[in-house]
Amino acid sequence: PIVVRKKSRILGMWINTHSETFINVPASYAVSTTRALQDMADASMYRQLSLGIETIHLQPADPLGSATTIEAFGRALRDRKRATGLYNERIGGVQFLSQNLFRATVSLAPNVPLGTHRARAFLFKSGAFIGESSAPLGIYKAGFEQSVFEAAHQHSLLYGLFAVALAML
Numbered sequence: 001p002i003v004v005r006k007k008s009r010i011l012g013m014w015i016n017t018h019s020e021t022f023i024n025v026p027a028s029y030a031v032s033t034t035r036a037l038q039d040m041a042d043a044s045m046y047r048q049l050s051l052g053i054e055t056i057h058l059q060p061a062d063p064l065g066s067a068t069t070i071e072a073f074g075r076a077l078r079d080r081k082r083a084t085g086l087y088n089e090r091i092g093g094v095q096f097l098s099q100n101l102f103r104a105t106v107s108l109a110p111n112v113p114l115g116t117h118r119a120r121a122f123l124f125k126s127g128a129f130i131g132e133s134s135a136p137l138g139i140y141k142a143g144f145e146q147s148v149f150e151a152a153h154q155h156s157l158l159y160g161l162f163a164v165a166l167a168m169l
Contacts, residue, residue: 001022001024001025002025003019004020004021004022004080005018019073020061020062020065020069020070020073020074021062022059022073022077023059023060023061025077026056027112028087028108028109028113029087029088030087030106031051031052031053031088033089033090033091034092034096035091037052037089040124043055045129051122053082053087056078056087058070058074058077058078084109084111085107085109086109088106090105090106093105112139113139114140115138115139116136116137116138116139117137117138117139118136119137
């Protein structure tokens with residue numbers, strides 16, 4: 001769940017005045033296409049598939065709230081995720097190498113959560129949805145970053161002393 005807050009200026013101070021909670025929000029979302037989404041199929045199809053940043057289904061925790069408020073907070077959430085690089089679209093990032101083989105290039109933000117994500121491939125032909133395939137996508141630390149992470153957790157005292165000594169230098 002993610003809480004989106006609106007700040008308002010009250011008596012010279014910025015205070016959180018309104019909020020909306022969304023549940024089951026994707027932590028990251030990257031779309032790579034052969035061409036622009038509007039050129040491939042109807043917008044209602046994308047809403048049905050929850051395909052594309054603008055059509056990601058954002059489920060409010062309180063569905064009885066004002067539809068305009070939910071929409072405004074949903075837009076703000078999408079804009080914030082785009083600004084941090086966690087939501088992005090790449091037109092032309094998919095190249096067909098043969099009739100049945102393709103390569104998709106996606107940009108992942110440096111702050112993408114570690115763990116198992118889901119990669120989905122959608123196939124459209126002449127504006128019609130043909131099929132979908134899904135596969136797990138693991139994102140893990142590797143190399144020097146993983147070594148530092150392990151050292152910090154396994155030898156925390158030595159790591160702390162080293163960090164203090166390095167800061168003093």
